[in-house]
Amino acid sequence: MNGHVNGHLARNSAPETSYDVIVIGAGISGINAGYRLQTTLPDSTYTILEGRSDLGGTWSLFQYPGIRSDSDLYTFGFPFNPWTKDNPIATGESIYEYMKDTASKFGINEHIQYRHKVASADWSSDAQLWRLEVDNEGTRKALYTKFIIMGTGYYDYEKPLEAKIPGLENFKGTRVHPQFWPQDLDYKGKKAVVIGSGATAITIVPALVEGGVGEVTMLQRSPTYIMSVPQGAPFYDAYLPRSLSLWITRLQHIIIPYLLYLFCRKMPNAARNMITGEAKKLLPKDFPMDPHFTPTYKPWDQRLCFCPEGDFFNAFATGRAHVVTGTIKTVTDDGITLENGETLDTDIIITATGLNLSFCGHIALTVDKVPVSLPSKFLWRSSMLTGVPNLGLIIGYVNASWTLGADSASRLLCRLIKTMNEKGYSSATPKISEEEAKDPQLPLNLKSTYIKSGEKKMPSCGRKGPWMPRDNYIVDSWNADRADLGTGLEFGRKST
Known part of the structure; x- marks a missing residue:
């Protein structure tokens, strides 16, 4: 299915082209x-449409100091092209190069069309096809496909989460959001305040210290659980064949973090004592734990943060990194005033306050010209939307590496497409019963501010069967390869 479709095109339009599968992102x-x-369906045609001029997603977009993974690369990396370096927590630049090398090594880069931004996608029940309207540097294209896979992530690339900070517009210094970090920003010798306490803030603080900032203060409304993780090769790497060592290391990084997650959920008080106890050991002597490192919520109610070799904690030993816990009363022209009367003078304010959730990349989805409302939909195996035929939606984990979930979803969707081809089906549409739709829950089970802010943008999950949210890679991996595809799906054939 790789040819041209007849039809009249508007001015500044290109010929219409069709593929078996279109991946977006x-x-x-x-x-x-x-x-x-390309491995499961070698006879099928596919393309990857990327709205920007480069691959990499997050890892080519974000350029703030110290940008790095918040998951280990042994599981965040691709299972078919293992991460071979000794550092499980890797820099954004090295992740980007790894992704670029992977795409080239397996010929995936030959399928990518850059500067192709999808504006809309409409499913036609009559034609049993998706029609995509695509902008390519001022030229509008119409592409057709049997199946769409959304690899657009879960946040807005163009608009960050608006920080509701009173008086922020009064500040006469430099204001920066990490998502759009200016490469010419000179912070050496200056005072900076990082507002936030999540993974981004915990990454930026030690990076600014290392980069020569005069003073940096992390201003948090409430603290976060933070754990140090070691870097370096495991001891058995020197004795085992490299492939076996990498397999064992990946397996360990699948199992141990999940056990830690279960420990935090089942025994929150013990987990709290363990995490805060380890943090105290890494902080300077007599550094006040309360209120700066004693969260009031349970571990894993919000995502647990990791720092390599304790670099975040080590930054405080320099005397140039500080943490303040409090509520902002107002921002002035040269600093920040807190509700308790304390003032923070600063030259730079960095609003590391979270991501702006967005599913499907702002693409206008319609089925037979009827708009698709994401919040009204349920997720089938965390990979498809009820009432929307032949549309895969890739969502990773919040309690493990994103790629583990993404790979489970891709394997499931490819098996589904292969089964449809073999049985002559032209459509697969998730259908949920009224009973199954009772007591819905969110697909991202966290209480973080940015998750709460985006609740009304998300589809829902159910409480049983294929409608459960994704949180266990071993179960999801089994389902991807073996679960009954008929449960929760309605198949159709094109009328002749």
Whole structure:
């Protein structure tokens, strides 16, 4: 299915082209999907549409100091092209190069069309096809496909989460959001305040200290659980064949973090004592734990943060990094005033306050010209939307590496497409019963501010069967390869 479709095109339009599968987004999810498509469905045609001029998604977009993974690369990396370096927590630059090398090594880069931004996608029940309207540098294209896989991630690339900070517009210094970090920003010798306490803030603080900032203060409304993780090769790497060592290391990083997650959920008080106890050991002597490192919520109610070799904690030993816990009363022209009367003078304010959730990349989805309302939909196996035929939606984990979930989803979707081809089906549509739709829950089970802010943008999950949210890779991996595809799906054939 790789030809041209007849039809009249508007001015500044290109010929209409069709594919068996179109993947949207050339980030880690899209590249992973490309590999699974070309290995599982070698006779099918596919392309990857990327709105920007480069692959990499997050890892080519974000350029703030110290940008790095918040998951280990042994599981965040691709299972078909293992991460071979000794550092499980890797820099953004090295992740980008790894993704670029992977795409080239497996020929996935040959399928990527850059500067192709999808504006809309409409499913036609009569034609049993998706029609995509695509902008390519001022030229509008119409592409057709049997199946779409959304590798667009879960946040807005163009608009960050608006920080509701009173008086922020009064500040006469430099204001920066990490998502759009200016490469010419000179912070050496200056005072900076990082507002936030999540993974981004915990990454930026030690990076600014290392980069020569005069003073940096992390201003948090409430603290976060933070754990140090070791870097370096495991001891058995020197004795085992490299492939076996990498397999064992990956397996360990699948199992141990999940056990830690279960420990935190089942025994929150013990987990709290363990995490805060380890943090105290890494902080300077007599550094006040309360209120700066004693969260009031349970571990894993919000995502647990990791720092390599304790670099975040070590930054405080320099005397140039500080933490303040409090509520902002107002921002002035040269600093921040807190509700308790304390003032923070600063030259730079960095609003590391979270991501702006967005599913399907702001693409206007319609089924037979009827708009698709994402919040009204349920997720089938965390990978498809009820009432929307032939549309895969890749969502990773919040309690493990994103790629583990993305790969499970891609394998499941490729198996589904292969089964449809073998049985002559032209459509697969998730259908949920009224009973199954009772007591819905969110697909991202966290209480973080940015998750709460985006609740009304998300589809829902159910409480049983294929409608459960994704939180266990071993179960999801089994389902991807073996679960009954008929449960929760309605199949159709094109009328002749």
